[in-house]
Amino acid sequence: MGEKLTLSVIKADVGGYVGHSSVHPKLLEKAGECLGESKFLVDYHVTHVGDDINLIMTHRKGVDNAEVHQLAWDTFLACTEAAKELKLYGAGQDLLSDAFSGNIKGMGPGVAEMEFEERGSEPVIVFMADKTEPGAWNYPLYKMFADPFNTIGLVIDPNMHEGFIFEVHDLIENKKVKFSLPEELYDLLVFIGAPGRFCIKSVYKRDGTIAATSSTEKLNFLAGQYVGKDDPVCIVRCQSGLPAVGEVLEPFANPHLVSGWMRGSHSGPLMPVSFENSNPTRFDGPPRVIAAGFQIANGKLIGPQDFFADVAYDGARQKANKIANYMRSLGPFEPHRLSLDEMEYTTLPIVLKRLQDRFVPIEEDEAAAAKDEE
Numbered sequence: 448m449g450e451k452l453t454l455s456v457i458k459a460d461v462g463g464y465v466g467h468s469s470v471h472p473k474l475l476e477k478a479g480e481c482l483g484e485s486k487f488l489v490d491y492h493v494t495h496v497g498d499d500i501n502l503i504m505t506h507r508k509g510v511d512n513a514e515v516h517q518l519a520w521d522t523f524l525a526c527t528e529a530a531k532e533l534k535l536y537g538a539g540q541d542l543l544s545d546a547f548s549g550n551i552k553g554m555g556p557g558v559a560e561m562e563f564e565e566r567g568s569e570p571v572i573v574f575m576a577d578k579t580e581p582g583a584w585n586y587p588l589y590k591m592f593a594d595p596f597n598t599i600g601l602v603i604d605p606n607m608h609e610g611f612i613f614e615v616h617d618l619i620e621n622k623k624v625k626f627s628l629p630e631e632l633y634d635l636l637v638f639i640g641a642p643g644r645f646c647i648k649s650v651y652k653r654d655g656t657i658a659a660t661s662s663t664e665k666l667n668f669l670a671g672q673y674v675g676k677d678d679p680v681c682i683v684r685c686q687s688g689l690p691a692v693g694e695v696l697e698p699f700a701n702p703h704l705v706s707g708w709m710r711g712s713h714s715g716p717l718m719p720v721s722f723e724n725s726n727p728t729r730f731d732g733p734p735r736v737i738a739a740g741f742q743i744a745n746g747k748l749i750g751p752q753d754f755f756a757d758v759a760y761d762g763a764r765q766k767a768n769k770i771a772n773y774m775r776s777l778g779p780f781e782p783h784r785l786s787l788d789e790m791e792y793t794t795l796p797i798v799l800k801r802l803q804d805r806f807v808p809i810e811e812d813e814a815a816a817a818k819d820e821e
């Protein structure tokens with residue numbers, strides 16, 4: 448076995464074309480140019496989902512490497528320049544600071560990275576979503592690595608039968624915890640059923656081998672105000688003691704409800720789509736996910752295979768559109784509109800302030816009314 452390989456997926460929205468729907472081809476071209484100039488990348492692939500640019504890179508420098516993060520940052524800065532020239536919407540949206548300090552985490556872009564020994568055959572899937580948040584991966588990652596009704600390998604593959612370790616991050620308290628599945632399945636679900644706060648960061652085999660990892664940056668927590676949703680990415684390795692490609696894709700056949708959509712403030716179905724159909728339209732949605740499959744060969748990214756372009760996902764899209772119709776019919780009412788504490792922006796404080804004098808304690812009002820009647 449040779450030197451370890453690192454797969455880094457770093458993403459940012461640095462300007463939408465048109466509105467928040469897509470990325471202008473000039474920005475993708477620019478990103479490709481920037482990565483092409485790098486001396487240390489083994490390979491790269493630039494793509495987008497909706498208005499988010501995704502840099503998929505392989506190298507030998509490990510995770511959290513300053514040079515790799517700097518390269519991604521400089522690439523996003525160059526793309527921001529191109530976005531400003533075209534006056535694209537929200538140019539530079541996800542870059543929260545002007546000064547880069549060695550690690551791109553906490554600076555706006557989303558990051559998912561894993562280091563591993565390349566196997567005899569190394570199939571990986573990179574999932575990328577727009578108009579949603581990191582917790583969107585909780586349901587599918589749970590299905591892939593813990594649900595035998597999704598992943599038959601958990602039952603019949605001796606190399607998977609022992610289960611997996613789930614690392615969960617509490618994005619509010621900034622803490623992490625590991626659960627061993629299947630023994631701690633119920634404990635895990637207590638947390639990951641609340642995806643606005645608890646996110647599955649990574650999944651490991653019991654011997655510590657990395658199986659999956661996701662981006663968990665919460666932009667609005669970092670910025671302290673609404674600057675767009677934290678459209679997330681997730682990397683999953685497949686086959687040979689890990690879920691088969693088809694087991695990894697299977698959870699997306701049942702579009703689950705995620706937070707995001709219009710103004711980052713609504714709940715809606717996550718629709719699996721082809722690369723070509725990844726641009727949100729209706730009510731800036733519905734939220735979308737693409738799946739790019741690669742075989743990695745000596746660090747080279749052989750692919751991508753556009754998995755959700757397949758007709759087998761037509762039914763999921765139809766279902767998502769039906770759910771979208773129903774959710775839209777609720778208009779500004781919860782649970783279509785997110786609860787107050789989850790909303791990315793709200794006029795509530797302003798309206799409350801304007802009406803503050805008209806609010807009186809309920810009991811006092813009743814007492815006053817009773818007195819009036821005497």
Ligand code: 13P
Pocket residue numbers: 691692693
């Ligand atoms: P093959 O026999 O085609 O390699 O498939 C094995 C497998 O794991 C299918 O899910």
Ligand code: 13P
Pocket residue numbers: 460467497498577578674675676677678708709710711730731
């Ligand atoms: P993005 O997070 O994809 O930029 O979308 C923001 C938004 O407000 C959509 O309505």
Ligand code: MG
Pocket residue numbers: 460462463466467498537540675
């Ligand atoms: Mg945007």
Ligand code: MG
Pocket residue numbers: 460497498499577578678
């Ligand atoms: Mg986006």
